[in-house]
Amino acid sequence: MPTSLHIALVTETWRPEINGVAMTLGRLTDGLRHLGHRFTLVRPRQHAADIPAAEANLREVLVAGCPIPGYRGLHFGLPAKARLLNAWREDRPDVIQVATEGPLGGSAIAAARQLNIPVVSEFHTNFHAYSRHYGCGWLEGLVTMHLRRLHNKSAVTLAPTFAVARELTAAGYRAVRVVSRGVDTALFNxxxxxxxxxxxxxxxxxxxxxxxxxxxxxxxxxxxxxxxxxxxxxxxxxxxxxxxxxxxxxxxxxxxxxxxxxxxxxxxxxxxxxxxxxxxxxxxxxxxxxxxxxxxxxxxxxxxxxxxxxxxxxxxxxxxxxxxxxxxxxxxxxxxxxxxxxxxxxxxxxxxxxxxxVRHLDWGHISKQLADILHATVRSHHWQQHPDLMFRFSLD
Structure with a gap:
């Protein structure tokens, strides 16, 4: 198994956008890169002048997006399965990390399944609850069904708290794990x-x-x-x-x-x-x-x-x-x-x-926790694809 993972992170939002998801993903990605892992970041282009960033252990793939109603300056990603199939065949990731559940995330899961790459998805936002506040309460049931179906196509769904993990499990989500959030106490004090x-x-x-x-x-x-x-x-x-x-x-x-x-x-x-x-x-x-x-x-x-x-x-x-x-x-x-x-x-x-x-909730600890889950997901997928190796390993 590789000790250094190639992770494809698929997200609708990324820094410098200001919201909890972008901040959390930025911190976790920095922590994982510090541990030696590398990333292909897939995100929607947010404006005409948006160009892929060039950073150590991180390259970006920009896809088409559309404005999100009520969220000025933020675009959701359109489906990009063909683009992702080409990118991931050229530089195959060890695991796909789908952070947001829009059309882009759905197409990423479809591409990963076709290429037989394991997927970890994240539950960041109560979109089904949001629908009540934007005059679309009638959509709540459909949104709930969509989210459950999408997340259950992944090997693991990550939840930010044990309470959310219990709710998701009770609602029919499979293989839910908890990765909490950290805080920069050198900054916030x-x-x-x-x-x-x-x-x-x-x-x-x-x-x-x-x-x-x-x-x-x-x-x-x-x-x-x-x-x-x-x-x-x-x-x-x-x-x-x-x-x-x-x-x-x-x-x-x-x-x-x-x-x-x-x-x-x-x-x-x-x-x-x-x-x-x-x-x-x-x-x-x-x-x-x-x-x-x-x-x-x-x-x-x-x-x-x-x-x-x-x-x-x-x-x-x-x-x-x-x-x-x-x-x-x-x-x-x-x-x-x-x-x-x-x-x-x-x-x-x-x-x-x-x-x-909250002094103990440093981002380094949280990043290590996520790295362990990603490694375990890759190992589990490998053994499922090669049961003969599992049998020989057990004999040894």
Whole structure:
């Protein structure tokens, strides 16, 4: 078996695009390349000037794409089976890693099956749940069926949490394994707190800054953020609400309250400073498979309040390093936010414990975990194709 794998990664999104999937894939790919593996990256062309990158242990194959409705500047990949068959016959991968489940991912699985290359697929996004928030709830059953059928054509489906893995298994997904998410604690940490940045927001050190960081879109349940903040502001009139990110709901939010602070999209050190310079992070989304922002907020030393699902379910010990409330209990979410705002001592305790609670989740460990699963998938496929070798090996 090869110790260094050639991995074909198929994804709709890739850096410098700002979203959890692109960030996660970039980190994991960097980690695997550091371990000596090489990649062929297959992704849709995002704009006319988009050209394949040339990096160590990574080459790109760009395919045709179409704009994704509601996601400005992001394209999904069109089917490209013939293109992939030619590329993979010329430079055959050991394993195909399908990160997104659109037409491109489906055609990649079809090509891999024709070439007899093992496939690992990833479950990153609750597309079936998203359909409810975009007026397409009637599609939920069809989307659910499509996702299950697609993932069950792969040897392994990767889930980001044990809770998601249990849900997928109960829904009929086969061979589900968990690969969690990591965080760069050198980037996201409380030392990034900036008094100059807070001064730009026109807040003092004593004022409470409540924040939501992420995509400003319907599926993120943002009305609950503004409702919880309204309850806080009734008791603390000088509290401020900070939105970091962009999306289709931004114009509505801007019109709804002139006092809200909108920082837009932020990256790198700038993003880390925005996290650490706030105080209380509200995350009421119920559509996440993980929610990288929860992990980044904890690493940044924020008081985090979220529903008890996705990353929060596995990372937050309620009342110890953050707060969680049962999903869809809006009143409980608002009450918990108000309690944290009214009790500075409790908020301080949670913030002091938050960073230490996720310090072990470094990307190097997560990348090694994924590498082990890919190696095991290649070995299993090899033995299935050559049972005579398995028999001779067992005799030896």
């Amino acid at each position: 409380p030392q990034r707190r900036s008094m100059a940045l807070r001064a730009r927001w026109e807040v003092s050190e004593e004022q409470l800054v409540v924040t939501y960081i992420g995509r400003l879109a319907a599926e993120k349940n943002l009305p609950l953020v503004t409702q919880a903040f309204a309850a806080i502001r009734q008791r603390q009139p000088d509290a401020r609400l900070l939105f970091v990110g962009d999306g289709p709901m931004r114009p509505h939010l801007e019109r709804s309250d002139a006092s809200y602070i909108f920082a837009g999209m932020r990256r790198g050190d700038d993003l880390a400073a925005h996290y650490a310079s706030a105080d209380l992070f509200l995350f009421p989304s119920l559509t996440e498979t993980f929610g990288n922002v929860t992990l980044e907020a904890l690493a940044s030393g924020l008081g985090v309040l979220a529903y008890d699902c996705a990353a929060a379910n596995e990372l937050i010990r309620d009342g110890d390093n953050g707060r969680v409330v049962p999903g869809n209990h809006d009143d409980a979410f608002i009450a918990a936010a108000l309690e944290l705002a009214r009790n500075p001592a409790m908020l301080t305790t949670l913030r002091e414990r938050a960073q230490a609670s």
